[in-house]
Amino acid sequence: MTPRPLRSARRRAAAAAALLALTTACSAGAPVADAEYYLDLSDDPMAASTAELTTVDGDAWTFADVADDRLTLLFFGYTSCPDVCPMTMADIDVALDQAGETAEDFDVVMVSTDPARDTDEQLRTWLDRFDPGFQGVRGDIDTTVGAAADYGIAIEAPRETEGEYLVTHGGRIVVLLPTGEAAGMFDEGAEADQIAGLLPTLRDDLL
Numbered sequence: 001m002t003p004r005p006l007r008s009a010r011r012r013a014a015a016a017a018a019l020l021a022l023t024t025a026c027s028a029g030a031p032v033a034d035a036e037y038y039l040d041l042s043d044d045p046m047a048a049s050t051a052e053l054t055t056v057d058g059d060a061w062t063f064a065d066v067a068d069d070r071l072t073l074l075f076f077g078y079t080s081c082p083d084v085c086p087m088t089m090a091d092i093d094v095a096l097d098q099a100g101e102t103a104e105d106f107d108v109v110m111v112s113t114d115p116a117r118d119t120d121e122q123l124r125t126w127l128d129r130f131d132p133g134f135q136g137v138r139g140d141i142d143t144t145v146g147a148a149a150d151y152g153i154a155i156e157a158p159r160e161t162e163g164e165y166l167v168t169h170g171g172r173i174v175v176l177l178p179t180g181e182a183a184g185m186f187d188e189g190a191e192a193d194q195i196a197g198l199l200p201t202l203r204d205d206l207l
Contacts, residue, residue, distance in 0.1 A: 032201055037190045039172075041183055042206065048180025049150035053111065053139035056120040056127075061137055063147070063180035071177065071206055072107045076148050076155055076170035078114035079126040084188070085169055092173065093130040095195035105203045108134040109176075111148070113155050114167045115141055151182050177206060 032040050048063045055061045066072040073092055077085035089110065096103035110127060112118035115138045118126075123136035139147070141157045148155045153170035160166070171188025173195070183206050186195055 032184070032198060032205065035194070035198055037187045037194050038198060039185045039187070041185070045177060045181035045183050046151055048176075048182075049147045051139065051143050051147035051150065053137045053143065053147070056124040056136040056138065058120070063176065066109070066176050066178060066180055067107050068178045069207075070105050070107050071175055071183075071202060072109055074109050074111070074151070074174040074176050074182075076111045076113050076144075076153050078112055078167050078169055079118050079122055080114065081167070081169060084171065088173065089127070089130045089134070091190070091192040091195060093134075094192035095199065096131070098192065098196035099199045102200045102203055105207060106199065109137055110134065111137045111139075111144060113141075113144060113148070113169045114158055115139060115144060116158065152185075175202060175206070 032038060032042075050062065050064075053061050063074075075085075075088055075092070077088065079085070089108075092108055096106065096108075099106075108131070110123075112123055118136075118138060120136070120138065123138065127134040127136050138144075145155055145157060148170060151174050153172060153174070155168045155170060158165060158167045173186040173190065174182050175184045175186070177183050184202070186198075
């Protein structure tokens with residue numbers, strides 16, 4: 001996977017005040033284990049899923065293909081989700097802005113849980129609304145369900161019920177090591193400042 005593009009100078013400047021506050025907060029050295037909204041698995045990481053998927057650029061991709069010099073924030077979701085998925089991606093985007101230069105040590109990957117409707121173009125366009133550096137990945141739904149289960153994320157194949165098309169998604173943001181193993185997870189609903197506050201510590205502890 002290619003390096004994420006550098007975040008714009010404008011966005012870095014907008015996050016300067018938040019970064020200063022984060023630096024002060026992180027200087028206290030609060031361990032990751034004390035964060036109630038984060039599940040620390042670093043002592044016994046979950047094995048990398050062996051599922052074979054495809055990027056929106058048409059390249060074959062597995063979870064072991066994440067960058068070997070960065071951590072990856074992984075989310076299972078879909079583009080027509082009305083609330084949780086866009087809110088989660090927006091929180092990740094804001095968190096990376098707040099984290100300043102620390103953001104360069106993180107990639108973001110979203111795996112579609114609605115691959116029948118999330119075409120490559122649709123997924124790429126949707127992610128671009130948050131950050132063009134975010135990667136989109138797709139596969140057949142059975143493979144996707146299995147990959148999510150490998151990381152302890154429960155999703156189901158989309159289904160129609162009483163005229164409604166129902167799609168599930170993961171709630172947690174998984175932190176992947178350069179090997180694709182899961183070193184931890186942010187709980188569903190973790191806010192941008194909570195995520196940003198842990199990124200420097202995760203980088204220092206895991207890279």
